[in-house]
Amino acid sequence: MSALPVQGALAPAPIRRRAWIPEILRPAPDRAARPKPRLAYAVIAVSGVVVIALAQLMLSIAVTQGAYEIDGYELSQAKLSRQQQTLSEDLDRVQSPQYLAQNAEALGMVPNTNPVFLRLSDGAVLGQPAAAGGGAAASASLVPNVLISGVPLVTEQTAGETATVGGQGAGLGGAVVEPAAPAAPPPAGGSLPTPTTH
Amino acid sequence: MNRISRHPMRRVLAAGVVLVVLVVLFVVRLVDIQVVRASALNEQADEVRSTDPIPVYGTRGEIVDRNGIVLADSVMRYDVALSPKNAKKGPLMREEPDPADPEKTVRVEVPLEQTAAELGAIVGLTGDQVLGIIASELADDPDSDFAYVAKLVDVDTYEKIRALDIPWVVQYPHPSRSYPNGAVGGNLLGWVGDEGTAQAGLELGQDACLASEDGEVTYIPSLQDWVEIPGTEVVHKQAKDGGKLQLTIDSDLQWEVQRIAEAQRLAVGAEWATVTVMEAKTGKLLAVADVPTVDPNDPAATDSADRGSRTFTAPFEPGSTFKAVTAASLEDAGKANPLSQVIAPYSYDAPNGANFRDSFYHEDTPYTLTGALIDSSNTATAKFGELLTDQQRFEYMQKFGFGRVSEVGFPAEASGDLNGGPDEWDNQTKYTTMFGQGLTATAVQIASAYQTIANGGVRMPVQLVEGCTDADGETTSPDVTGTRVISEQAARETSEMLENVYTQGWLKDDWRIPGYRVAAKTGTAQVPDGNGGYRTEYLVSVSGFAPADDPEFVVSVSIMNAVKMNSSAASAPVFQQVMSQVLKKYRTIPSGAPAPDLPALW
Numbered sequence: 001m002s003a004l005p006v007q008g009a010l011a012p013a014p015i016r017r018r019a020w021i022p023e024i025l026r027p028a029p030d031r032a033a034r035p036k037p038r039l040a041y042a043v044i045a046v047s048g049v050v051v052i053a054l055a056q057l058m059l060s061i062a063v064t065q066g067a068y069e070i071d072g073y074e075l076s077q078a079k080l081s082r083q084q085q086t087l088s089e090d091l092d093r094v095q096s097p098q099y100l101a102q103n104a105e106a107l108g109m110v111p112n113t114n115p116v117f118l119r120l121s122d123g124a125v126l127g128q129p130a131a132a133g134g135g136a137a138a139s140a141s142l143v144p145n146v147l148i149s150g151v152p153l154v155t156e157q158t159a160g161e162t163a164t165v166g167g168q169g170a171g172l173g174g175a176v177v178e179p180a181a182p183a184a185p186p187p188a189g190g191s192l193p194t195p196t197t198h
Numbered sequence: 199m200n201r202i203s204r205h206p207m208r209r210v211l212a213a214g215v216v217l218v219v220l221v222v223l224f225v226v227r228l229v230d231i232q233v234v235r236a237s238a239l240n241e242q243a244d245e246v247r248s249t250d251p252i253p254v255y256g257t258r259g260e261i262v263d264r265n266g267i268v269l270a271d272s273v274m275r276y277d278v279a280l281s282p283k284n285a286k287k288g289p290l291m292r293e294e295p296d297p298a299d300p301e302k303t304v305r306v307e308v309p310l311e312q313t314a315a316e317l318g319a320i321v322g323l324t325g326d327q328v329l330g331i332i333a334s335e336l337a338d339d340p341d342s343d344f345a346y347v348a349k350l351v352d353v354d355t356y357e358k359i360r361a362l363d364i365p366w367v368v369q370y371p372h373p374s375r376s377y378p379n380g381a382v383g384g385n386l387l388g389w390v391g392d393e394g395t396a397q398a399g400l401e402l403g404q405d406a407c408l409a410s411e412d413g414e415v416t417y418i419p420s421l422q423d424w425v426e427i428p429g430t431e432v433v434h435k436q437a438k439d440g441g442k443l444q445l446t447i448d449s450d451l452q453w454e455v456q457r458i459a460e461a462q463r464l465a466v467g468a469e470w471a472t473v474t475v476m477e478a479k480t481g482k483l484l485a486v487a488d489v490p491t492v493d494p495n496d497p498a499a500t501d502s503a504d505r506g507s508r509t510f511t512a513p514f515e516p517g518s519t520f521k522a523v524t525a526a527s528l529e530d531a532g533k534a535n536p537l538s539q540v541i542a543p544y545s546y547d548a549p550n551g552a553n554f555r556d557s558f559y560h561e562d563t564p565y566t567l568t569g570a571l572i573d574s575s576n577t578a579t580a581k582f583g584e585l586l587t588d589q590q591r592f593e594y595m596q597k598f599g600f601g602r603v604s605e606v607g608f609p610a611e612a613s614g615d616l617n618g619g620p621d622e623w624d625n626q627t628k629y630t631t632m633f634g635q636g637l638t639a640t641a642v643q644i645a646s647a648y649q650t651i652a653n654g655g656v657r658m659p660v661q662l663v664e665g666c667t668d669a670d671g672e673t674t675s676p677d678v679t680g681t682r683v684i685s686e687q688a689a690r691e692t693s694e695m696l697e698n699v700y701t702q703g704w705l706k707d708d709w710r711i712p713g714y715r716v717a718a719k720t721g722t723a724q725v726p727d728g729n730g731g732y733r734t735e736y737l738v739s740v741s742g743f744a745p746a747d748d749p750e751f752v753v754s755v756s757i758m759n760a761v762k763m764n765s766s767a768a769s770a771p772v773f774q775q776v777m778s779q780v781l782k783k784y785r786t787i788p789s790g791a792p793a794p795d796l797p798a799l800w
Contacts (some may be wrong), residue, residue: 063428071425082353085273089352090377093270097453113775114712115782127788128712141452142460142491145380 093147102148106155199375248416251434255373256410258611261387261400263449264484264664268378270401270494272410272440275350275374278321278359280328282335282342283364285310292363297501313364320358321348339457350374350392375401377686381493382453385507386445386486386662388492388609397497398414400663403609407666407674413437441544441668446482446661451475459755460489462757466760466768470650471774472509473756474645476556478749480656480678481649483606484780486510486642511609513638514756517723518574519741520634521538522696523647524583525567525595529688531654533585536568536695539800542578550625557722568695569798571719572702576633583632588620591631596703597683598647598657600639605659605676614639626797634723645754648741652717654687656680693717697793708767709745713788714781718742718773719765725759735759740773744781745789751780 093099112132120127219755223487230342231239262269290313293303314332328347335342348355348373356369375390388399396402396409455473463471477487488507492500528534542565545555557576561576563569570578583591595601601616615638616631617623623631630636650657658680665675684692696717700706705720721739724732741754753776760768780786 001599009437067420067425067428070428082357086353089271089273089376089378092271092376096379097268097382097450098380101453101457113778115714115778115786115788117787126713130712141466142457143381143491144499145382146493146495146499147376147378147380181778 049108093145094151096145096148098143098145099148099151105156207753210641211775216599228388231578238544241449241644244416246431247418248432248798249419251414254413254415254437255371256412256437256559258373258375258390258410258441259403259408259666259763260395261443261445263383263445263447265443265448266644267449269383269445269447269449270376271376273374273376275352275372276356276369277372278317278347278351278355279368279370280317280332280347280364281366281368282332282345283340284343284486285332286336286368287311290364301678303351309673313362316362317347317359317364317367320355320362321351375494375613377494377669379449379453379496382449382456383445383447383486384492384494385488385505386447386608387494388506389492389497397537398495398609400443400445400608404663404666406444407441407668410440411435411438439669441666443663443666444664445478446484446664447486448484448783448795451759451780452485454778454779454783456487456489456491458488458772458779459746460491462768462772463757464487464615464758465762467762468768469758470504470508470731470759471755471757471769472507472512472641472773473772474509474641474752474754475776476649476660476752476754477779478649478652478752479658481646481653481680482661482664483642484751485641485776486662487753506610509641510604510606510611511640513612513640514737514758515723515726516634516639516644517721517737517739518634519644519648519719519721519739520637520639520752521571521574521632522533522692522719522741523595523600523634524579524591524597524632524653525571526651526688526692527591528567528582529691530584530594530684531590534567534582536566536691537566537800540565540570540578540581542575542581544571544577546577546580547624548584548629552626554626554629562663566797566800568698568796571695572699572798574703574720575799580629588623588628592616592620594683595631595637597681598650599643599660600637600647604640604642604646606642606662608662612640614637614643618678633672634721641754641756643672644739644741644756645701645752645779648743648754649752650683651689652752653680653689654686655682655684657683677779684710693743693746693749694794696742698798700742700746701793701795705767705770706743708770709740711774711778711781714744714777714786714792715789715791716742716744716777717746717749722764722766735761736764738764738769739786740766740769742777744777746793747789747791750784750786751777753777753780 110132112130114127114130114132116129117128154193225367253275260268260272260273262268289310290308291305292308294306296302296304308431311325311329312327317323318325318328331345331347335345347367350468351359351369359367359369371687373394374392377384377387378391384399386399388401388403389397390401391397396405401408414434416432416434417426419426432517436542455475459471461475461588462468471489473485474483476483486507486509488504488509490500490504492505497505525534528538530534541562542556542560542561543554543562547553554576556577558573558751560573560575563573565573565578567577567582569575569737570582572604586594595616599680600614603611603613617627617637620628623636627636646657659676659678661676661678663676664672667673694717696719697715700709700716703720709716709718718740722735723737723739725735725737727733735758737758738760739754739756739758743749743752753773755769755772755776757769763767
């Protein structure tokens with residue numbers, strides 16, 4: 001403390017020095033006068049921790065629960081995609097030209113290779129019309145397709161039956177559901193039904 | 199307190215030293231765990247907690263036709279395996295409806311024989327065969343834990359086996375390939391082997407587009423029920439789907455063309471036949487039939503020689519269909535026109551010593567160039583062909599696309615053989631190359647040459663692949679810039695001559711398509727026996743295009759060794775039926791005016 005006046009004498013601005021002294025020389029607070037930490041703070045802090053822990057627990061439970069839900073959905077997705085694959089394979093093979101041709105032949109249709117067109121704008125016939133020649137050639141063996149072997153043709157199905165492929169689609173909980181069977185096909189063989197107009 | 203306050207720096211220093219020591223300890227430990235022993239620790243942890251790597255299958259791209267109809271599709275199949283060791287352990291227990299009370303179930307004991315019979319019935323074996331598999335595996339190794347029962351079973355079978363709920367049967371997914379249209383385009387598509395490797399055809403040639411990559415993931419499951427713990431999945435390798443390959447082929451037309459070709463092949467007892475249908479203006483292949491055709495669902499059912507596409511891989515001496523190329527070259531070089539004249543003998547002794555005859559006897563005949571084509575006279579064609587140098591003809595052949603593989607780049611595609619060129623041709627070959635012997639070409643090259651004539655002299659690249667769309671939706675298409683080979687006038691005049699072959703040739707009644715102008719040329723070519731001579735069999739062919747007034751479609755037919763009808767009369771009906779079908783299918787308006795009449799003789 002004795003050094004202070006010396007420093008003060010050296011200092012050029014005594015007014016500032018006087019304002020500076022009281023800040024540094026403050027009486028030490030009395031220990032006993034310190035305020036007691038309040039209980040409320042402790043309660044808040046502890047309950048905060050508890051709340052956070054609880055929230056985390058709940059979240060974790062929810063996530064775990066979600067895991068089982070996801071697992072369930074994944075299982076059913078896998079099952080559905082298997083079902084979808086079966087059905088689209090069925091569809092693809094009954095769409096194949098071989099199957100369509102066999103059905104057409106079974107219904108007594110024959111191809112007319114002669115190209116003739118009717119122009120709608122003026123009713124002109126382009127090309128020289130000729131009757132379809134020959135009987136229905138069995139084309140099944142010409143362009144093979146092992147996938148459609150055993151698939152019943154449209155003429156071989158009874159009413160209400162649908163074209164399931166070699167047992168495909170069975171056992172999938174009636175997944176292969178189609179509306180009513182197509183109308184009864186005209187009898188195969190013999191002459192074709194022809195319109196009477198010419 | 200006083201002591202410390204007297205030496206405040208000491209306290210700070212002590213705390214600092216402790217801190218630094220602690221931090222160094224931690225860092226050392228961290229580096230040890232994270233860097234030095236990282237892989238070992240990871241492995242150890244994975245062993246305890248994580249699953250084995252689980253494959254995630256990328257889907258091999260599908261092949262579709264020009265209209266988007268699926269020709270080759272990826273499907274999931276399953277391999278069924280059992281554990282012989284566990285199967286032998288004893289009968290199964292199974293819940294079954296109580297016969298006394300349908301509401302309830304009872305636990306019944308199912309003996310191994312019955313389980314085996316049930317399993318066998320689904321995969322197409324007898325119960326004894328399944329028991330045989332188990333017994334033979336156990337005979338080899340009493341602790342055997344793995345044996346296949348069936349491979350590549352379909353989803354339906356998979357579901358049925360799952361329903362049996364046999365604990366010692368496991369099913370593994372096995373990506374496979376299905377070809378819904380069977381043999382339609384089977385020659386082009388090729389197939390994929392059981393292990394997923396492309397074996398032939400476009401599957402092999404376009405593997406870079408189609409191939410997928412399998413990925414790999416691991417996750418940490420719950421030990422109790424094997425359910426994945428959220429957020430623990432690690433993707434080690436991302437699965438990648440293959441691209442979608444679109445062809446220029448029309449699957450309906452392809453079927454029809456294959457049907458027509460196969461019917462005729464059987465009717466005339468031929469070894470094989472090919473039919474190529476090409477768009478005249480674009481060079482796109484609409485149908486490429488090779489009969490017999492492989493069904494890629496079951497390649498083993500077809501003889502191994504018949505499993506590919508001869509259109510691309512089997513070069514042959516084209517014979518008279520090649521005369522159109524010679525005529526077009528002459529026209530373009532300005533050396534001849536349809537009415538140019540020669541006197542052709544039956545047997546010609548060429549100045550260089552070569553000698554050859556026509557296939558039919560005739561006195562010395564005053565042929566026009568048109569007539570040389572109509573009667574398919576070798577001697578007349580040779581007398582015209584002499585007007586060009588060998589080098590000139592060789593260059594025209596190359597410009598028409600002969601002697602090199604087409605732009606398709608089909609696996610094992612042949613380039614054909616021009617026998618080196620004029621310098622290496624012997625005297626006989628210098629003449630025979632004028633009428634299509636002494637050189638070889640593939641069916642697709644012949645079709646491409648006719649496409650050039652049909653398209654006003656501009657040859658378009660042969661195109662079988664429309665484009666490849668990769669998994670990100672980006673499409674790459676082949677280059678489609680045409681090159682002019684002959685002048686427009688030369689192309690038109692050649693086309694008119696070929697029309698007269700169609701209207702005046704000896705098959706004029708066999709290949710008539712009423713209402714359309716057609717240009718076509720037949721060929722009956724001898725087949726080399728590989729020893730410098732010729733076999734007794736012939737390869738008969740027809741190539742042409744229609745409508746000749748505005749060509750849209752090129753059709754080229756080749757039939758090998760038609761034992762019951764060894765002349766181009768065997769191939770003419772195929773040409774007629776295929777061309778009719780093409781014109782009809784694409785709604786081509788019939789021609790108005792008739793073909794111009796050109797004199798064959800003078």
